[in-house]
Amino acid sequence: SCVIAEDDDDGGTEEVKSFQEQEMEKQKLLYEQNRLANRGAAETVLLYISASKGENNEMVRRTLQLGISLLHGGNREVQKRMLNYLKETKDVGCFTSLATLMANCGVLDLDTHERCIKAEVLGVGSEGMAGEKNLHDADFIISLFRFCQLLCEGHNLEFQNYLRLQAGSSTNVNIIICTVDYLLRLQVINKANQEENTSF
Incomplete structure (x- = not known):
């Protein structure tokens, strides 16, 4: 196998993985994801999100991270398993919880978020509690939307449609509309911030 060495920022060399090594890592990841899914991890993620009733807590944050790990790379088997579970149980609790979490998410102030990141990188601390809360909210919001994205990663039209309309359920929650909202x-918030900044 061909290995290419590149200089990194530290002046050392970094190995670039060959195609075969990358493919082996991808296969290992798929194997581990499918192994966990076969042991019920995919359904557990959906159950925990549903049971949260839209309350943002540490368990929900960890559950979203597990869901992201299971779906990373657009794992079709895990997507299929989750979709089948949702269709079979007709449980809209997962969708109502996701919609509530989205509705209750603080809208990120991108200026504050960017300043906090820069301050953290420079080691000068963030802008107090508001800045720290913005960073914390940002991590949660990113996880929440990343999880939703991965549910239909790879142009999974069937899951995209199910996120819009849960056929056969007594209640429907359009996650796409919640995302757009x-x-x-x-x-609106960021436009107002831009106008405020240009008025000085």
Whole structure:
């Protein structure tokens, strides 16, 4: 196998993985994801999200991270397993919880978030509690939307449609509309911040 060495920022060399090594890592990841899913991890993620009733807590944050790990790379088997579970149980609790979490997410102040990141990198501390809360919210919001994205990663049209309409359920929650609502709130807040900054 061909290995190429590149200089990194520390002046050392970093090995670039060959195609075969990358493929082996991908296969290992798929194996581990599927092994966990076969042991019920995929369903457990959905159950915990549903049981949270939209309350943002440490368990939900960890559950989203597990879901992201299971779905990373657009794992079709895990997507299929989750979709089948949701269709069979007709449980909309997962969707109502996701919608509530999105609705209750603080809208990120991108200026504050960027300043906090820079301050953290420079080691000068963040801007007090508001800055820390913004960073904490940012991590949660990113995880929440990343999980939703990975549910239908790889142009999984069947899951995309199910996120819009849960056929056969007594209640429907359109996660796509909830996402758009959040993005519109974000746009309004950030536009107001830009106008405020240009008025000085």
